[in-house]
Amino acid sequence: MANVSEVFRDYAESIEAEHEVREKVRDKLRVIETLARESSAMLQHVHQPSGFAKIADITAQAERHLVDQIRPALAELSSSVPASQFYRYYAMFNYTLMRLCHLCSLIHFLKEGQLLTRAATAQDWLQIGQSRADGFYLEVDDYLGGLIQTSNELARFAVNCVTNQDFERPVQICEFLSTLLAGFRLLNLKNDNLRKKFDSLKYDMKKVEEVVYDLSIRGLTKSPPTGALED
Amino acid sequence: MANVSEVFRDYAESIEAEHEVREKVRDKLRVIETLARESSAMLQHVHQPSGFAKIADITAQAERHLVDQIRPALAELSSSVPASQFYRYYAMFNYTLMRLCHLCSLIHFLKEGQLLTRAATAQDWLQIGQSRADGFYLEVDDYLGGLIQTSNELARFAVNCVTNQDFERPVQICEFLSTLLAGFRLLNLKNDNLRKKFDSLKYDMKKVEEVVYDLSIRGLTKSPPTGALED
Amino acid sequence: MANVSEVFRDYAESIEAEHEVREKVRDKLRVIETLARESSAMLQHVHQPSGFAKIADITAQAERHLVDQIRPALAELSSSVPASQFYRYYAMFNYTLMRLCHLCSLIHFLKEGQLLTRAATAQDWLQIGQSRADGFYLEVDDYLGGLIQTSNELARFAVNCVTNQDFERPVQICEFLSTLLAGFRLLNLKNDNLRKKFDSLKYDMKKVEEVVYDLSIRGLTKSPPTGALED
Amino acid sequence: MANVSEVFRDYAESIEAEHEVREKVRDKLRVIETLARESSAMLQHVHQPSGFAKIADITAQAERHLVDQIRPALAELSSSVPASQFYRYYAMFNYTLMRLCHLCSLIHFLKEGQLLTRAATAQDWLQIGQSRADGFYLEVDDYLGGLIQTSNELARFAVNCVTNQDFERPVQICEFLSTLLAGFRLLNLKNDNLRKKFDSLKYDMKKVEEVVYDLSIRGLTKSPPTGALED
Amino acid sequence: MANVSEVFRDYAESIEAEHEVREKVRDKLRVIETLARESSAMLQHVHQPSGFAKIADITAQAERHLVDQIRPALAELSSSVPASQFYRYYAMFNYTLMRLCHLCSLIHFLKEGQLLTRAATAQDWLQIGQSRADGFYLEVDDYLGGLIQTSNELARFAVNCVTNQDFERPVQICEFLSTLLAGFRLLNLKNDNLRKKFDSLKYDMKKVEEVVYDLSIRGLTKSPPTGALED
Amino acid sequence: MANVSEVFRDYAESIEAEHEVREKVRDKLRVIETLARESSAMLQHVHQPSGFAKIADITAQAERHLVDQIRPALAELSSSVPASQFYRYYAMFNYTLMRLCHLCSLIHFLKEGQLLTRAATAQDWLQIGQSRADGFYLEVDDYLGGLIQTSNELARFAVNCVTNQDFERPVQICEFLSTLLAGFRLLNLKNDNLRKKFDSLKYDMKKVEEVVYDLSIRGLTKSPPTGALED
Amino acid sequence: EPKTLPKGVDPNNPIIQQFQEHARILDEKNDKYERIVKLSRDITVESKRVIFLLHRITCEDDKPAVLGEAEIKLGDIRKRLWYYVASELVNEDPYKFLRAYTGGLQEYVEALSFYHYICYDELISWEKVQEELHFQRNAHRPKDEVKDPLDPKAAQARETIPTKEQTEDEDAGDSVSVAIQEEAHPEPKSDSSGGNTNLKGSTAKKSLQVLVPKTDFVLGLADLTGEVMRQAINFIGLGNTQACFDLMEFLHAMHDGFLDVGYRHDMRREMSRKINVLNHSLQKVENACYSINVRGSEFPSKTHLADLLLNSRES
Amino acid sequence: EPKTLPKGVDPNNPIIQQFQEHARILDEKNDKYERIVKLSRDITVESKRVIFLLHRITCEDDKPAVLGEAEIKLGDIRKRLWYYVASELVNEDPYKFLRAYTGGLQEYVEALSFYHYICYDELISWEKVQEELHFQRNAHRPKDEVKDPLDPKAAQARETIPTKEQTEDEDAGDSVSVAIQEEAHPEPKSDSSGGNTNLKGSTAKKSLQVLVPKTDFVLGLADLTGEVMRQAINFIGLGNTQACFDLMEFLHAMHDGFLDVGYRHDMRREMSRKINVLNHSLQKVENACYSINVRGSEFPSKTHLADLLLNSRES
Numbered sequence A, B, C, D, E, F: 001m002a003n004v005s006e007v008f009r010d011y012a013e014s015i016e017a018e019h020e021v022r023e024k025v026r027d028k029l030r031v032i033e034t035l036a037r038e039s040s041a042m043l044q045h046v047h048q049p050s051g052f053a054k055i056a057d058i059t060a061q062a063e064r065h066l067v068d069q070i071r072p073a074l075a076e077l078s079s080s081v082p083a084s085q086f087y088r089y090y091a092m093f094n095y096t097l098m099r100l101c102h103l104c105s106l107i108h109f110l111k112e113g114q115l116l117t118r119a120a121t122a123q124d125w126l127q128i129g130q131s132r133a134d135g136f137y138l139e140v141d142d143y144l145g146g147l148i149q150t151s152n153e154l155a156r157f158a159v160n161c162v163t164n165q166d167f168e169r170p171v172q173i174c175e176f177l178s179t180l181l182a183g184f185r186l187l188n189l190k191n192d193n194l195r196k197k198f199d200s201l202k203y204d205m206k207k208v209e210e211v212v213y214d215l216s217i218r219g220l221t222k223s224p225p226t227g228a229l230e231d
Numbered sequence G, H: 001e002p003k004t005l006p007k008g009v010d011p012n013n014p015i016i017q018q019f020q021e022h023a024r025i026l027d028e029k030n031d032k033y034e035r036i037v038k039l040s041r042d043i044t045v046e047s048k049r050v051i052f053l054l055h056r057i058t059c060e061d062d063k064p065a066v067l068g069e070a071e072i073k074l075g076d077i078r079k080r081l082w083y084y085v086a087s088e089l090v091n092e093d094p095y096k097f098l099r100a101y102t103g104g105l106q107e108y109v110e111a112l113s114f115y116h117y118i119c120y121d122e123l124i125s126w127e128k129v130q131e132e133l134h135f136q137r138n139a140h141r142p143k144d145e146v147k148d149p150l151d152p153k154a155a156q157a158r159e160t161i162p163t164k165e166q167t168e169d170e171d172a173g174d175s176v177s178v179a180i181q182e183e184a185h186p187e188p189k190s191d192s193s194g195g196n197t198n199l200k201g202s203t204a205k206k207s208l209q210v211l212v213p214k215t216d217f218v219l220g221l222a223d224l225t226g227e228v229m230r231q232a233i234n235f236i237g238l239g240n241t242q243a244c245f246d247l248m249e250f251l252h253a254m255h256d257g258f259l260d261v262g263y264r265h266d267m268r269r270e271m272s273r274k275i276n277v278l279n280h281s282l283q284k285v286e287n288a289c290y291s292i293n294v295r296g297s298e299f300p301s302k303t304h305l306a307d308l309l310l311n312s313r314e315s
């Protein structure tokens, strides 16, 4: 059994190598998380009276920050994950990706009042792959998780819109959430985590419906909202 | 120790047999759950402006879906559960049955403005048994659980009715929930799942009362609602 | 090995010495905790209709209690912890310090409507150190933990203000929490415990925003709140 | 937002696709697990007086079973996992692979009294890859996990050897475990799971040393065991 | 509240600073742990027939390794922990210090057959402080924890001595453990962890007594052991 | 709600009162535990060569210590527990009582070679009650638990007797344990603590049987032991 | 007892005899424990039913009938279940068997205090609860040495339940009763030193009672707050908003009380769990009162609002 | 049932009537559940006692007396406790109440299989256990509609326990018995498809029985292995080393069986816990056999060793 310790020495090296990848990924992630925190902080201002008037400025600033800073940081992360082992380290960056999707879709909705698709999120905003073949890519689960974070934020935003005397946007948010909810209902959610988040989406819907109710019973909406799903 | 292995062989066979039943039940259930999700999705439209005008169509469609698709699927499930072992597999389909009851009572209420009884749910709508003697049957607990899901949905619906300028239906819903509440008060519930759900019924009642209140103080109800429990 | 038991006797003594410090710290803590409990109980009255009219009295009383009773008790605790071993016993009084910070910042807010800084908390209110060099001092984590307890209390207070017909204070609380939240967003919270509390702060914010919403949609706020972060 | 539901339908399909892979993997795994269970059951007989005399037969039978049945089943599993997504589904078959390694190394030791290397396990016995480039492959962790299961089994076997009057094999096992232990000591075990197993290996070592002690103090070993690590 | 964010920025910096210390401590620790693992691996050889003959060489080698490599690494760790905050980071290196004490006392016993005192461990072997005033120092708990690890190792060694035909050393170990046990009995162990380890010491004692029993009933001990505690 | 605070004031007082009792009981217990530790330490010497020759002295000393020191301390404990509330505080001193029973029965056995009855333990040795009517009394469970601790100690002692060339005592111990085992077999034990301890008694029996066996095959027993259960 | 002794075990061996005695004591304790556990489960079920019954009150007019029925049910629990627990505890240290009946006791306190609150609009006192579980000596008594659940006589004795009338008016059980030792329960020196064993003002002579430890009493009260919250939500649903404010006040008072208790030492983990639930209940009611007020403010006068709600319900 | 309706609730409202019916069904189920739980607890206690009794066997000569006593005790459990469980389950889906009696059932299987193993040196079969819990229709039957634990009549009916003689020889209960519906239990199509509901070879007509799910049977057997281990250690203490080897063989066979069962799907968590315990028990016995052998080896002949041990014990 003379060669046994040699064999083990080999294994020791491979374990060491994995450890190094993890360290590197962890470092890159830390940078992105700090940046994402800054983005969130900027976007928070839309909830406040002072920021409410300058929503366009705020979203523009957040978008620039995303393009100029987060995107390159994400590229570095992406290159530190061996392409064939994407899923080996997936659990490490998973949650961060979700958060970035959330930032993209929130900015997009504030600007355009529209849902940002997964393709656009991956390609245009984050510039990462769309499928496993592209190496580092945006998983459906993460995209959906990000959307639900956005719905949570928008439900809160609808409330603050009213406080800030904007009675139009809640109706728009209501339609957006309604569309989202209908979409989620089509999914057979196996993923328990996502299912719990889906429940939070239902709750957001209900909250926003109540806001619209409050507006409409007081005659504060211009017109009854037009159908969200009339495709 | 020859008889030891006999005993275990016998048991292994019985596990295998049970496993097969479970697999079958699981398959049948999956079909029903997908169908029930579709039903729910249809009925969701009543909350939206676009759907609001066509409630009759929507309920008719949902009812047809239930009769034509869910009912036969349920019959298959029912026949895959050995009659004398209903409770052996009960925990598997329990929640689904509850949901079906909910769908039935919701459709029925939207159509008739009335409570659907357990007898009618079991016999006319789901075509399953009403008591242990009938084999696969509708337990009281599941029926009641379904009713409470309906009350949750109706509380939300009452809010959206107002948004959609329907000021009559909330009063009708208010009366319905009031009767339901009186009924539930007659039950001795253990500190179990049903009791927690019962609490949610009280909140629904409160919410709908507030809607009716909002309507009355603005003179939007045609006539004051008649006492819910005196009909 | 004759000297072994002598050696162990030495160790036994050192263990006994540590034990005595712990006993002493525990005794001092017990006194402070009882006093802090009394303070909390006083401040609880602001939530109640009977106490609402006399908030100024209540806070004055609580402040006196803090100055006259808690501060000397804290001085005794401080002197019972060997300066060089602050962190050795830290886990024992950690939570209590947090609670005292909470009491200070709550009283201060009720009186002044302002955030109490860490410097002021440590120096003016508790009269303990501000940095490790000062011996017994107020750790950042404990100060922040205390602030979050205050935010929890204020969210509840905002609700009860409305019940007691005070429609101004919720707006003030809303601004306060908004400032706090913005501050916390800048922190890279490694400490899991603090992160969980941060989530509760977000929830408080949302809750208070809903209160302000309820007031503003009914025209009960004098004017829209002015921006919290207009620096 | 007309295209939203289309978008979601796409996602629903991708989720469905993943679901199918999982189902397939689960089915294949089930077969392998049943076979592995049968293998284990065969090998259990070496502990029993009745089986002790026919160790060669038993291992031959277990080896045939492994080659003829488990290997093809494993090939099917391997082909049902998309090569680029090995780590996505890794958690599903991870434990089973470990168990197969255990079976291989146990049979090999019973036949040859030698350690089976990872290369041999992967290439000769299981016929799967040795590195990520080979697609479905044998991870170091799983190989090591399997070895430790073998050490647990051998510690028990050493005891039963004595019961069955075989006083040579325990000495051989002692050397084997000693080698293994030395190997493991070279690893920097980050993986908590593996570390816990490593502790069990130390315990096995101690147990077997005690068996050898019992034999040697009674003069039942032919000669003192020759050095395991004399490289 | 303009200065609030400044205040928070301050805190953010202090949190960042702490984070850096932790990172540094973690790095230094990693080095020491690798070295300690190597030391352990060397000392393992005394259990094996091949190593048994060269115990003096092995201990000499291990001692050199400790002096030349571990000691400087420990000095680096020591200097990375701010002296006044020893206990703040204590939980990070605590277990490693215990292990180093174990290595020292094991080597010392193998060489001298004597207990290594805490003073000698700290001053002569590890060259760290003996009391809080010395900054980075050896806590009593860690020293005792290390002794108990040594007792576990020696119990195992006593067994292997017999296997390797050394009938003297077990008696010596028996006396050593007996002394240790008597020492521990004098301690009023509050520390639950230590108490659990103390139980393992009792078990070791029993094991070694049984070894001595086996030797004496076979007439293999030269003379009955002389009293361990005859002071 | 004046009476609410009365109710709670009343309760606060009762907690305070209970707290005082507990503190007092704890203090008294601490003294007893230290004394019991000393007793154990004395009796430990019987295991060692140095102490073996003076067993009579050791037991006499331990008995004196028990009579002169432990007994009065126990009387103080007893008087600090309100007679009618023995079980209210039972869990606090339960284990200690068991340990005292163990000390009594061990000393008695070492002196007389006989089982100490519960009556004698309670009345003559500990001077506490024998039944509920006597106030502070010796529960059957605690007495039995103490006996089993004694059996553990005696199994170890039997081994050391042989090491110290006493070949008579193991036979005597063997008979004692045999009787004890027969007694325990008459009890209906729940699956509780006592039952687990009872299992350890069986292992002690086995161990001692092995010692006696070792002596007999070497012709070291004067006469074959007489049947343990036939006297 | 025909206890088979293994061969070779001398029945006259004093040690064996001693162990036979140990066996008897252990068996008796275990049997008694089991009997009390079963009674406790029954008490739990019946107490829950009383609580549900009380929730059926929707307005003042409901009270007489519901409270009457609740009183009868509580009396039944007392006379037919607690009475047997008390009988089992004669000459025992009640703390010895507390774990066997603590579940039933807490649920019973919850039911009784809920009943009391609705009747008298005040919190029940511990003395009152303890008094309820204090029985006169001349009441019907079951056999003292009931032991073996398999013994038909014994089981019969327990289950020959005294009906309401019997318990109060007759002494029908004499034929199976056994002298209860005359000696009084041992008593602690003073109330403050010992806490809560004995009835205040009672010398507890020759009496049957079930001890109500104050902690169990207070744990029962903690559960009460959950029911009070439910009632408050009920009342809003029924348009009775003033009642909701009243209940909030009550909960505030309870909250003050528990705030004090909550940080005391040696507290059972149960307590902090229940206090948490209380905090949630209080906040639910606070939120409910908030929403009454925030809505009420839209309308000129509060009484007007009540009228309107009443109209919309009753007309 | 004098159920108080809140004011304003119309007792003739069909919905209210419907809910009154729901209430009745829920209460009945709950009451029945509670009654079965209590019987199950009694069964557990008594089964444990049988096990202890069986551990008193120290040699062949002990067997007749101990086994006789155990048989009587087991019969009592069957006729006086299981019989009432069976009565409660008439016309019910037994799986509905399985959770209420599974504890008692497993302990009973443990006791019965231990008894059987000692008597016949073999593992009891599931059929045998199920048969034991199958009662003849003409046996004494309690009232079918026993419901309210507070109802003295009902409780009395349950507790008027048939003595051993009665159960077998008389039909004393007719006056309180109620017709059990004649219809047989519904049966699964085949044994293999449904598993283990019905008695093999029995058409289960008009019979009372307690269903023994095979899983509970096997869980009881898992506990048996712990007792077998205890017995093995006992036997070594008593010098009966051969018995220890025999028991090891039995445990090996059980281990083989559970090895197969252990990895089956849909398995209860309970099972893997118990299999773990079994593994430990087996290793304890293996270690014991090991030490017999390693010591025995110091002596020339094995029989000689036995003689010696016997001498040192019996002389």
Ligand SMILES: [Mn+2]
Binding pocket: G110, G223, G224, G226, G227
């Ligand atoms: Mn409750």
Ligand SMILES: [Mn+2]
Binding pocket: H110, H223, H224, H226, H227
């Ligand atoms: Mn058992």
